[in-house]
Amino acid sequence: METAVCSSPGTRNWRPYRGAVRYPLQLRVTVLAEGQAYEALTESFSASGVLLRLRQPLREGQQIEFLVEIPAGTLEFSVTAAVHCSGRIVRSYWNEGQPYAAAVIDEYRFQ
Numbered sequence: 001m002e003t004a005v006c007s008s009p010g011t012r013n014w015r016p017y018r019g020a021v022r023y024p025l026q027l028r029v030t031v032l033a034e035g036q037a038y039e040a041l042t043e044s045f046s047a048s049g050v051l052l053r054l055r056q057p058l059r060e061g062q063q064i065e066f067l068v069e070i071p072a073g074t075l076e077f078s079v080t081a082a083v084h085c086s087g088r089i090v091r092s093y094w095n096e097g098q099p100y101a102a103a104v105i106d107e108y109r110f111q
Contacts (some may be wrong), residue, residue, distance in 0.1 A: 020046035025074065029066045033058055033089075041100075042068065049104050050085070057099035062089045064103055067111070082111040 022044045031038040031052065038058065043051040045068075057065070063086070070081045093103040 020048045022046045024063055027070065029068050029069055030068050031058070031064050031066045033062045033064045040063045040066070043100070047105075048088070049090075049102060052101045052103065054101060057090050057094070058092055058101045060089050062078070062091060063087075086107050 023046065025042050025045045027042045027045075029040050029052070031040050031054075036051060038054055038056055040054045042051040043053050045051075052058075065084070065086045067082060067084050070083065072078060073078045085105045085108045087103045087107070089101045089103050089106040093100055
């Protein structure tokens with residue numbers, strides 16, 4: 001279980017509180033944003049958000065949709081699950097020349 005540190009932003013030990021457990025899942029997805037398709041790889045997934053590694057950057061505030069297939073045997077699923085997610089980019093950054101985007105999942109449904 002994750003631990004939250006409740007100190008204030010800007011202090012040495014501050015970390016943002018994470019309300020959901022993150023799973024390190026690397027799954028290929030196509031992200032739709034403003035009528036464009038972007039290839040991405042998930043870095044981590046939770047019930048409330050996803051971290052995406054992209055080929056092209058997305059900007060904060062963009063609305064997105066994507067369909068992710070979670071293979072059988074992953075996260076205790078006995079069958080492959082397809083999940084349609086919609087949300088918005090809340091953080092966008094570059095790391096070692098690679099664009100990343102963190103998104104909040106506002107809505108999801110199993111297909």
